[in-house]
Amino acid sequence: PRVGRIEVPIVREEERIYDALRGREVDMLPISLPEDIADELGESSSINVARGPSYTGTALLLNLSRPPFDSPAVRTAVARSLDLGRVLRNTGPGVPADRGNLHPDSRWAPREILQREDVSAARRTLAGLGLPPIRVLAPSNDGVRLEAGRQVVLALRRAGAKASFGKLPRGELGDAIGENGATPDFDAAIVSTPALASYDPNFLARQFGSDDATAPLNYSGYRSAAFDALADRVVTAPDPEARERAAAAELRLLATDLPMIPLFFSEAALAYRPSVYDGWIFIKGSGILDKRSFLPNNQARAQAGVAAPEGDGDSGTVAGTIRSAALGVLAIAVALALVGMLTLLRARARG
Structure with a gap:
C-alpha cells in the first residue's frame, strides 16, 4: 500500500469536522459534504473535492410496532404524500430513491418506478383517520438529513396531517429507534x-428479515413471512438473472408494505488535501476511502475501471500517515470496513 497508516479521530459535531480540515488537523473527510460546504471548501487552493454517486441512501424509517404506523393504510398515505424530487431539490445533488432501497445504478435495482407521489389520495386517506400528530426525528449533526426531515414534515402538512419535527444527537436518535438493544420510542425517523x-441484495435481509439474530438492522419491527421467503430466493438463486428477479420481487413487496420509505441517494462530495496524498480514486457507490486508492496508480485505476490520464504513471504522492476525521461512531465503522489493506488503522477519540 502507498499509505502506511490512517488515523481516524472521532469528531462529534458537524461544523467541527469541517473546521478540522480547514485548520489542517485532518487531511481528508470520508463523509459526504453538504453542497454549500463542498462549494466553499472546493474554492480553497489547498483542498480538492471528489464527487460521484454514493450508494448510501437516506430514508424515512417507520415504527410498525405502534400506532399510527402499525396501519398499512397510514404508511401508504405517508408514502403518497412525498414528492421525492422536491425533497431532493432541497437537500442537494443526487437521485430520488423511486426504485426502492437500491441505488438506480445498482445492477440489482429494478427498472420500474416503485414510489409515486399522489397527494390527493394521501389527503383523502389521512382526512378520514383523525391521526394524532406524527413526530419525525432526524440527527442533529447531519445537515442533509436534517433538511430531509423538514421536507418530510412539510409534505405531511401539505397532505393534511399533523406533523412535528425533532432533532436529536446521533446517540440519542440511535436509542430512540432501538439501536444496541434499546426499546424503540419513535414514530418516524430520518x-x-x-x-x-446496492452491491449485494442479500443484505436487505439484515434490514428487513423477521429473525432478530440475522436481521440486526431491522429497527422498524417489520415481520413478513413473504419477505423472508423472497430473501431465501435471493440467496439460493442459481444464476444472476434469477437473483435479479428475486431482488425485484423483494423491492416490490417492501414498496407495498413500507417499513421504510426510501427518499434519495445523495451525490458524494469528499474533501481531501492533495499536498498530503493525491492518489485518491473515486469508486462508484463507495467514494474514495477504498483499498484501490492505496495501490499504485495504474493498477488501482485498472481495477476501478478508471482511465489513467496521459503521462500518469505511478508518480503520485506516497504518504506515511493520513488523518481522516469521521463524524460519529457509525462513520468509523464504515471506514474500517472499506480500508482492509492498510497496515494499521488507529482510532483516536476526540471529545
Missing part, C-alpha cells in the same frame, strides 16, 4: 441506509 445492499 436514517441513512447502508450502501452494501
Whole structure:
C-alpha cells in the first residue's frame, strides 16, 4: 500500500469536522459534504473535492410496532404524500430513491418506478383517520438529513396531517429507534441506509428479515413471512438473472408494505488535501476511502475501471500517515470496513 497508516479521530459535531480540515488537523473527510460546504471548501487552493454517486441512501424509517404506523393504510398515505424530487431539490445533488432501497445504478435495482407521489389520495386517506400528530426525528449533526426531515414534515402538512419535527444527537436518535438493544420510542425517523445492499441484495435481509439474530438492522419491527421467503430466493438463486428477479420481487413487496420509505441517494462530495496524498480514486457507490486508492496508480485505476490520464504513471504522492476525521461512531465503522489493506488503522477519540 502507498499509505502506511490512517488515523481516524472521532469528531462529534458537524461544523467541527469541517473546521478540522480547514485548520489542517485532518487531511481528508470520508463523509459526504453538504453542497454549500463542498462549494466553499472546493474554492480553497489547498483542498480538492471528489464527487460521484454514493450508494448510501437516506430514508424515512417507520415504527410498525405502534400506532399510527402499525396501519398499512397510514404508511401508504405517508408514502403518497412525498414528492421525492422536491425533497431532493432541497437537500442537494443526487437521485430520488423511486426504485426502492437500491441505488438506480445498482445492477440489482429494478427498472420500474416503485414510489409515486399522489397527494390527493394521501389527503383523502389521512382526512378520514383523525391521526394524532406524527413526530419525525432526524440527527442533529447531519445537515442533509436534517433538511430531509423538514421536507418530510412539510409534505405531511401539505397532505393534511399533523406533523412535528425533532432533532436529536446521533446517540440519542440511535436509542430512540432501538439501536444496541434499546426499546424503540419513535414514530418516524430520518436514517441513512447502508450502501452494501446496492452491491449485494442479500443484505436487505439484515434490514428487513423477521429473525432478530440475522436481521440486526431491522429497527422498524417489520415481520413478513413473504419477505423472508423472497430473501431465501435471493440467496439460493442459481444464476444472476434469477437473483435479479428475486431482488425485484423483494423491492416490490417492501414498496407495498413500507417499513421504510426510501427518499434519495445523495451525490458524494469528499474533501481531501492533495499536498498530503493525491492518489485518491473515486469508486462508484463507495467514494474514495477504498483499498484501490492505496495501490499504485495504474493498477488501482485498472481495477476501478478508471482511465489513467496521459503521462500518469505511478508518480503520485506516497504518504506515511493520513488523518481522516469521521463524524460519529457509525462513520468509523464504515471506514474500517472499506480500508482492509492498510497496515494499521488507529482510532483516536476526540471529545
